[in-house]
Amino acid sequence: MTDDVESSAKHNRLLVLCKRLLDGEVINKKTEAIRYKINERSIQRDIDDLRAFFENVDLQDGATRTLVYDRVQKGYRLLDASSKELSNSEALAVSKILLESRAFSKKEMYDILGKIVNGCVPKRNLKQVNELLLNERFYYIEPHHGQRVISKIWEIGHAIQGHLAMIIEYEKKDGTPVKRVVEPVGLMFSEFYFYLTAFIENIDKEKDFQNKFDLYPTIYRIDRIKRFRILNRHFTVPYKNRFQEGEFRKRVQFMYGGLLQKIRFEYTGPAVEAVLDRLPTAEIEKKVGKKYIIRAEVFGIGILQWLKSQGSMIKILAPTELVDMMVKELDTCRKYYKK
Numbered sequence: 001m002t003d004d005v006e007s008s009a010k011h012n013r014l015l016v017l018c019k020r021l022l023d024g025e026v027i028n029k030k031t032e033a034i035r036y037k038i039n040e041r042s043i044q045r046d047i048d049d050l051r052a053f054f055e056n057v058d059l060q061d062g063a064t065r066t067l068v069y070d071r072v073q074k075g076y077r078l079l080d081a082s083s084k085e086l087s088n089s090e091a092l093a094v095s096k097i098l099l100e101s102r103a104f105s106k107k108e109m110y111d112i113l114g115k116i117v118n119g120c121v122p123k124r125n126l127k128q129v130n131e132l133l134l135n136e137r138f139y140y141i142e143p144h145h146g147q148r149v150i151s152k153i154w155e156i157g158h159a160i161q162g163h164l165a166m167i168i169e170y171e172k173k174d175g176t177p178v179k180r181v182v183e184p185v186g187l188m189f190s191e192f193y194f195y196l197t198a199f200i201e202n203i204d205k206e207k208d209f210q211n212k213f214d215l216y217p218t219i220y221r222i223d224r225i226k227r228f229r230i231l232n233r234h235f236t237v238p239y240k241n242r243f244q245e246g247e248f249r250k251r252v253q254f255m256y257g258g259l260l261q262k263i264r265f266e267y268t269g270p271a272v273e274a275v276l277d278r279l280p281t282a283e284i285e286k287k288v289g290k291k292y293i294i295r296a297e298v299f300g301i302g303i304l305q306w307l308k309s310q311g312s313m314i315k316i317l318a319p320t321e322l323v324d325m326m327v328k329e330l331d332t333c334r335k336y337y338k339k
Contacts, residue, residue, distance in 0.1 A: 156222070
């Protein structure tokens with residue numbers, strides 16, 4: 001073999017080995033020596049050259065890749081200081097959260113999972129991650145509305161970002177259709193569903209709102225928006241009055257509109273952390289023995305459903321309106337069961 005041919009063969013070999021390492025493969029010295037019909041010392045020199053190359057080439061963020069020997073897999077692999085790939089555990093955790101959310105139709109869910117696993121997980125880990133997800137993927141139950149919502153979310157997100165008004169045709173919980181011109185300000189997700197928060201234009205608050213002084217946006221479930229059209233008309237939101245989606249999200253846990261109110265209750269359950277996680281604005285006012293006095297800020301009366309689900313572990317202390325509503329509903333239940 002002439003020097004030129006030998007040099008060309010080495011360059012080609014280095015390029016192939018480099019690509020395979022970048023694809024997440026493990027390079028075994030003995031296997032490669034057999035593949036290229038050369039001795040292992042030549043493969044070791046290739047590996048040394050590649051190690052020097054990777055250590056001297058900075059990634060965009062300044063980090064470097066390192067070629068290391070993996071004793072478990074008995075070969076060389078790349079260790080990326082700022083890897084864009086997900087590890088086995090990361091891909092599995094994200095996929096399980098998605099499956100548990102039941103946010104998408106089967107087609108959308110399967111497409112997303114496929115992209116997460118095939119696009120982010122190193123090739124050497126694909127089989128293991130796919131097998132761990134196989135059972136849950138097979139038994140995945142899509143939301144009852146069965147609609148594809150991803151494209152809706154994207155288009156509505158564009159309207160929010162561009163401050164573009166929209167016309168929506170919406171179906172209420174009781175099936176009543178309504179048509180609204182709205183100013184979209186936020187997108188949220190909670191317990192299986194995506195929601196649009198928007199201010200209604202030209203609405204008679206005294207006639208159509210329970211509280212005419214309500215200054216907060218109305219909440220619409222995305223899957224109940226039957227049709228919508230984004231208008232070529234901008235609306236303005238003064239910066240000082242700009243809708244803060246994150247702050248609103250912390251206080252509207254149950255996707256019911258209404259006034260902002262401060263609640264105070266006594267908790268005697270076994271895991272106060274669960275209460276604090278469920279209500280991001282919750283704070284422990286004081287602890288007396290096994291009792292916790294907790295206060296939080298929430299929108300509307302949606303909180304009532306969660307409070308009732310906690311049974312005797314929670315006693316509402318304020319506001320009095322919420323206490324009265326709780327008592328009234330309990331009385332209704334007692335009368336029903338007496339019948």
